[in-house]
Amino acid sequence: MRKAFVVTLAAVVLVAAALAGVVLWQNSYDLHEQRVAVPADGRLLEGVLATPAQGPGPFPLVVFVHGDGDVDATHDGFYRPYWEAFARAGYASLSLDKPADWLSRTMDDRARETTDALAWARTRPEIDGNRIGLWGASQAGWVLPKVVARAPAPGVAFVIAVGTAVNWHRQGEYHLRSELRAEGADPARVADALRAREATLALLRRGATYEEYRASPDADPDLGPERWTFIGRNHTADASADLRAMPPVPVLLLSGADDLNVDGAETEAVYRELLAPGTLTVRRYPGATHALVRTPVERSPWRLPLTALFAPRSLFPSGLLADQRTFLEQQKRRAPGNARDDVPMRPRSGRLLGRG
Incomplete structure (x- = not known):
C-alpha cells in the first residue's frame, strides 16, 4: 500500500513538473524587456521597452496605445506574443x-x-527615431489619428489599428444591438433598450450630474461616478476629422468577424473614404472577436485561461501575428516618406460606454 502511494505521488510530481515546464516554455519570449519610466503629459508613467534579443539596434519601434480599462504595460502578458512577432x-x-x-x-x-x-x-540610442509607428486597439481608435495628425517631424511612420471605431455614439448603438441580437432579444426588448439609451444620451448632452443619472429610471446600477464622468468627457468622440488630417502613412486595419463591440465594416468604409489613397491595408479574421482572440476560446470560461497559460500564442486567429510581422517588414523596406508598400501582403481569407 505504501509503495503504491509513493508511486502515485511520484507520478503526480512528475506530471506537475512537466506542466510547469510547459508553462515556462510557452511563456518565454524571444526578446529583451526592460522597465522604463517615461515623462508623459506632466506625469511619469512606468512601462516596458521590449527589444529584439539579437542585435544592438537602433531598432524601429512600435508604440502601443491601449483600449479601454485599467491596463498595465503588458496587458497581463497578452501583448507579449505581439512583441515577439514584432521583434x-x-x-x-x-x-x-x-x-x-x-x-x-x-x-x-x-x-x-x-x-x-x-x-x-x-x-533612446537603441531606437531609430525616424521609424516609429503606433499600434492601438479599440478605444485607441480615437487616439491614433490625433497623434498622427499632430505629431511633429519626423512624425509617425505607420499605424496598426485593431478593432477601432470612428464615432462613439454609433459604436455604442452597434454594441447594444449586437449584444441584444446575440441574446435573442425580441423586438419589444430591443425597442425598450434603444429608448433607454437615447434617454441616457440626452442626459449626457445636457451635462447631467451623476446624481441626476442615478435618479433616472434607466440608470445602470453598475456604472459608477468616475465612469459617468469619463463618458461625459468623451462621448462626443469622432475620429473623422483627425483621419482626414492625417498625412499619408501606411495603415493596417485589423478586425474580427465576430466583433460585438465595433462595426469593422463601417470603420473600413470610413478609413477608405478619408485616408490617402494607397495607404490602407485591411485584414478581417473569421472566427475572431473584438480582442482578436479566437471566438471559441474567448467565449469559453475554461478554454480562455488555459490557453493563455499553456499556449498564449494560440489565443489569436491564424495569420494575425504573421500579417503584422509582414506589414512591419514592408515598412523597413520602404523609404521614409513613401506611403506605398514595396511588396503587397498576401491576401487571407459598447453600448454607449466606449468600451473595448
Missing part, C-alpha cells in the same frame, strides 16, 4: 501602464501622453 521583424515595442486616474482622462489627454512617449523614444 522577429526587427522592431522594438514600447508600452506604458495606464495612469491610475485614467477615468479622468480625455482622448486628447491620451494623445498627448502618446506624443510624449514618441518624443522620449527618440532620445
Whole structure:
C-alpha cells in the first residue's frame, strides 16, 4: 500500500513538473524587456521597452496605445506574443501602464501622453527615431489619428489599428444591438433598450450630474461616478476629422468577424473614404472577436485561461501575428516618406460606454 502511494505521488510530481515546464516554455519570449519610466503629459508613467534579443539596434519601434480599462504595460502578458512577432521583424515595442486616474482622462489627454512617449523614444540610442509607428486597439481608435495628425517631424511612420471605431455614439448603438441580437432579444426588448439609451444620451448632452443619472429610471446600477464622468468627457468622440488630417502613412486595419463591440465594416468604409489613397491595408479574421482572440476560446470560461497559460500564442486567429510581422517588414523596406508598400501582403481569407 505504501509503495503504491509513493508511486502515485511520484507520478503526480512528475506530471506537475512537466506542466510547469510547459508553462515556462510557452511563456518565454524571444526578446529583451526592460522597465522604463517615461515623462508623459506632466506625469511619469512606468512601462516596458521590449527589444529584439539579437542585435544592438537602433531598432524601429512600435508604440502601443491601449483600449479601454485599467491596463498595465503588458496587458497581463497578452501583448507579449505581439512583441515577439514584432521583434522577429526587427522592431522594438514600447508600452506604458495606464495612469491610475485614467477615468479622468480625455482622448486628447491620451494623445498627448502618446506624443510624449514618441518624443522620449527618440532620445533612446537603441531606437531609430525616424521609424516609429503606433499600434492601438479599440478605444485607441480615437487616439491614433490625433497623434498622427499632430505629431511633429519626423512624425509617425505607420499605424496598426485593431478593432477601432470612428464615432462613439454609433459604436455604442452597434454594441447594444449586437449584444441584444446575440441574446435573442425580441423586438419589444430591443425597442425598450434603444429608448433607454437615447434617454441616457440626452442626459449626457445636457451635462447631467451623476446624481441626476442615478435618479433616472434607466440608470445602470453598475456604472459608477468616475465612469459617468469619463463618458461625459468623451462621448462626443469622432475620429473623422483627425483621419482626414492625417498625412499619408501606411495603415493596417485589423478586425474580427465576430466583433460585438465595433462595426469593422463601417470603420473600413470610413478609413477608405478619408485616408490617402494607397495607404490602407485591411485584414478581417473569421472566427475572431473584438480582442482578436479566437471566438471559441474567448467565449469559453475554461478554454480562455488555459490557453493563455499553456499556449498564449494560440489565443489569436491564424495569420494575425504573421500579417503584422509582414506589414512591419514592408515598412523597413520602404523609404521614409513613401506611403506605398514595396511588396503587397498576401491576401487571407459598447453600448454607449466606449468600451473595448
